[in-house]
């Protein structure tokens with residue numbers, strides 16, 4: 001990827017995002033927003049956020065969720081964003097690009113470029129398939145290949161943008177118990193693996209390796225942000 005590569009060490013997704021972009025008074029699209037947690041955080045920081053989620057089960061839950069100032073959650077897909085050309089300050093893919101079908105990844109990134117105004121940004125947050133947390137996930141949900149495909153699509157799309165930064169950091173995934181882990185990963189409607197796979201003995205053994213002295217469970221997850229800017233107008 002053209003652009004600088006930076007290593008920021010242990011952090012959180014929100015701390016990194018806040019350090020890279022000032023979102024106050026910006027209009028943003030959170031693509032593949034899931035339950036909209038990031039959209040709500042960004043709105044609390046003064047942005048106006050449209051969260052787009054294609055999974056019909058999650059989109060229906062979002063319609064029933066309490067409203068939040070500055071946040072609209074809609075059913076839709078990365079490949080067809082409900083926004084005019086050049087109308088948005090920032091587009092964010094939070095752990096969602098590798099979920100877009102491979103054939104649609106490049107069109108989805110071009111679609112993000114379409115809706116961005118001059119001087120706007122594309123922020124792509126992806127987990128790196130390494131570290132202790134990925135080791136626990138891999139037996140039931142190995143995303144190595146789809147994350148590689150997402151990375152290739154990003155590299156191919158970089159020429160649409162004027163500038164790029166690449167930031168690597170590590171987050172900690174913490175769980176009070178194995179039950180909490182199983183409940184979380186069995187309840188994600190956009191994933192296709194079965195709950196039995198999450199509960200398997202192999203996964204449980206890998207999970208137990210993350211037990212801390214305090215009795216909860218902690219796992220390191222490496223993350224990468226690719227931040228692109230469009231040329232100023």
Ligand SMILES: C[S@@+](CC[C@H](N)C(=O)[O-])C[C@H]1O[C@@H](n2cnc3c(N)ncnc32)[C@H](O)[C@@H]1O
Pocket residue numbers: 031032033034035037038052053054055058076077078079093094095096097099100101104190
């Ligand atoms: C790992 S979840 C991330 C959810 C949320 N952004 C977060 O960080 O918690 C991946 C999301 O990508 C969504 N997704 C899958 N295909 C998509 C597509 N074609 N366009 C947009 N989002 C998509 C899924 O429905 C899911 O909500």
